[in-house]
Amino acid sequence: MEKLEKKLGYKFRDISVLERALTHKSSTKAFNNERLEFLGDAVMDLVVAKYLFDKFKGCPEGDLSKLRAALVNEKSFATLARKINLGDFLYISLAEDNNNGRHKDSILSDAFEALMGAIFLESGLDEVEKISISLFEKEYKNISLDALVKDYKTTLQEITQAKFALIPEYKLISSKGPDHNKNFEMGVFLNGIEYGKAIGRSKKEGEQKAAKIAIEKIKKGKI
């Protein structure tokens, strides 16, 4: 367990809390990590919400929610769990062990949440924030809207190629504001006809938004 603590950069004062966090319900122990997982789930929701709130100050609520959904899910937590080799430290039944239990996303993700719940109980939100955000940032080298949120440009191109055998083109329509705070209005065109335009804080953002508009028009049968 010291190895795990080293990986985490956190030393438990009460080792029994750590033990509980590592105990899957299949284990024969008299306790398991389900209650801690319940707590840790809410802890991680808040840690990630606060992180995104602070990092993306200009982002509307809808985008923050999408970003959070991309970070807070079983697959993502299982990835963080693997970074600290959490599977090696779990108490699980022999049957579950033989069933590849130490490598299952669901078991790893639950144990990761339980572990964060345990640290929260002992040391509070700030400590969980420090540890989990550092793991996130190691995994997602550059947490950004572009990387995490659904890529509308790619989606649009897939649709237009399949439907019309056309590749969308993007053009700058106008730009406004001083250099440090410029806005770009981008348009998306099919065969020279504009099907959406939108303003972004970067050309790429404008293009993504314009692509989103075009996708919606296609879905409504307007293209």
Added chain:
Amino acid sequence: MEKLEKKLGYKFRDISVLERALTHKSSTKAFNNERLEFLGDAVMDLVVAKYLFDKFKGCPEGDLSKLRAALVNEKSFATLARKINLGDFLYISLAEDNNNGRHKDSILSDAFEALMGAIFLESGLDEVEKISISLFEKEYKNISLDALVKDYKTTLQEITQAKFALIPEYKLISSKGPDHNKNFEMGVFLNGIEYGKAIGRSKKEGEQKAAKIAIEKIKKGKI
């Protein structure tokens, strides 16, 4: 706004954060409370999770989740919002105002979450915990599993009366353990035939669990 602060028992250091929390998106202001609501939603999830985790130490995760669902929802937050007359302080459009906006559950609940998000930003989790739990406890005089979780005994009786014109009977099957830590095995009977039995830390809990088993049997067509 001082009135609201008095009701809350909290004084904002930065009044602009409070103003933002009170601003519905229909308002003509350049900002609104949606981002704070995103944050506050996660804050309240954790506050309630931690409260239940501490209060119901013997409760399995499934029951904690049910309890939380009963406390963390639009209707419940709207009720807390009304306790502090939050509707009176909102910035909303004239149209929304005429449309009864200050009394809508959705608008009140969102503003309540935003308000808790704002307090969290300024003063951290402990302060939100103090304020919101005090509001909860005033509203739900006795937060308990019995009061909040779906009442299986009532449900079962409704079903058996409609289906068989029978009222379920409950009997003590056995009890075990020392007085301070007794378990009760309760059975549920229809026309003298047992349809479910379960162990609880109280007779009532045993009965509820037995009723739940009987409901499941009926649903599966086994009764």
